[in-house]
Amino acid sequence: MAMEQPKKVGRDRSKRPRAMKWETELLEIIEESPDVKTFRFEKPEDWTFIPGQFVMVFFPEIFGKKNRAYSISSSPNSPYLDLTIKLYGVFTHYMWTLKEGSSWTLRGPYGHFIMDMDRNNDIILVGAGVGITPLMSMLRWSTEEKIDRRFLLLYSNKTPKDIVFNEEIQVIQSMNPNVKVVHTLTRLQDKLKSNWPGLTGRISADMIRDQVKHWQEPGAEIATVFGCGPAAMLTTMEEVMISLGWPKEEIHYEKFW
Numbered sequence: 453m454a455m456e457q458p459k460k461v462g463r464d465r466s467k468r469p470r471a472m473k474w475e476t477e478l479l480e481i482i483e484e485s486p487d488v489k490t491f492r493f494e495k496p497e498d499w500t501f502i503p504g505q506f507v508m509v510f511f512p513e514i515f516g517k518k519n520r521a522y523s524i525s526s527s528p529n530s531p532y533l534d535l536t537i538k539l540y541g542v543f544t545h546y547m548w549t550l551k552e553g554s555s556w557t558l559r560g561p562y563g564h565f566i567m568d569m570d571r572n573n574d575i576i577l578v579g580a581g582v583g584i585t586p587l588m589s590m591l592r593w594s595t596e597e598k599i600d601r602r603f604l605l606l607y608s609n610k611t612p613k614d615i616v617f618n619e620e621i622q623v624i625q626s627m628n629p630n631v632k633v634v635h636t637l638t639r640l641q642d643k644l645k646s647n648w649p650g651l652t653g654r655i656s657a658d659m660i661r662d663q664v665k666h667w668q669e670p671g672a673e674i675a676t677v678f679g680c681g682p683a684a685m686l687t688t689m690e691e692v693m694i695s696l697g698w699p700k701e702e703i704h705y706e707k708f709w
């Protein structure tokens with residue numbers, strides 16, 4: 453039986469797709485930035501997820517029952533399940549040795565870091581580095597589905613070459629007039645600053661406040677906020693949104709570590 457499509461799914465747990473575990477071959481590796489790669493898999497038949505959800509990754513022969521969580525960066529409309537991963541420690545160093553055709557065990561989807569599709573309010577996305585992954589799935593899917601909601605993406609990286617999905621984000625912005633993207637860079641070289649059209653510095657309370665105030669339309673229903681990145685950024689995000697009058701129920705975050 454085909455699973456319910458994400459368009460009809462709200463935040464109601466009973467309507468979320470059921471998780472399953474399967475073994476699959478790595479189809480393709482896409483280099484996204486110096487230390488981030490997308491690992492691409494075929495999606496099992498009749499399996500779906502809601503943008504923002506994640507899967508657990510296992511390599512039972514190497515790590516036994518130990519696993520790691522990865523948000524899905526592709527859209528549910530894509531025939532592929534993409535995991536976009538930053539090189540860091542034990543698991544990711546092992547992944548970096550793997551080639552196309554290698555065997556991966558995945559289990560999912562999981563998570564309630566998802567848009568409520570029963571509503572039509574605007575969406576604020578706040579991301580840093582590889583924290584873009586669940587937000588990218590939301591943006592890709594909403595653009596493909598021509599979802600009539602305004603999006604603000606505030607996205608922080610170290611340098612221009614670290615911006616994951618940079619070109620595609622530009623394409624989405626040009627295709628989808630509902631999407632506004634604001635980049636900020638934390639380690640931009642002085643000689644490049646005069647040509648950089650975005651902001652500089654870490655995502656701060658002042659930065660979030662300024663961007664939200666410029667973007668917000670008077671009288672609009674309160675926007676839902678989704679943040680994904682370092683814990684300090686998420687704390688700042690929550691504090692500033694509460695100071696701007698946002699109820700906690702409209703502030704969601706996914707903490708990677």
Ligand SMILES: Cc1cc2nc3c(=O)[nH]c(=O)nc-3n(C[C@H](O)[C@H](O)[C@H](O)COP(=O)(O)OP(=O)(O)OC[C@H]3O[C@@H](n4cnc5c(N)ncnc54)[C@H](O)[C@@H]3O)c2cc1C
Nearest residue numbers: 520521522523536537538540541542543544582585708709
């Ligand atoms: C719901 C969820 C979704 C996630 N989605 C993604 C994703 O889409 N892409 C992705 O790359 N990662 C994602 N992660 C993080 C991922 O699960 C692993 O923690 C990460 O890949 C590091 O695993 P490792 O075995 O290489 O490092 P470990 O050997 O586990 O690393 C050692 C320690 O470093 C911390 N750590 C890991 N990565 C970082 C980092 N970049 N900066 C600072 N501290 C860190 C960990 O908490 C751990 O204590 C997600 C985590 C969660 C909980």
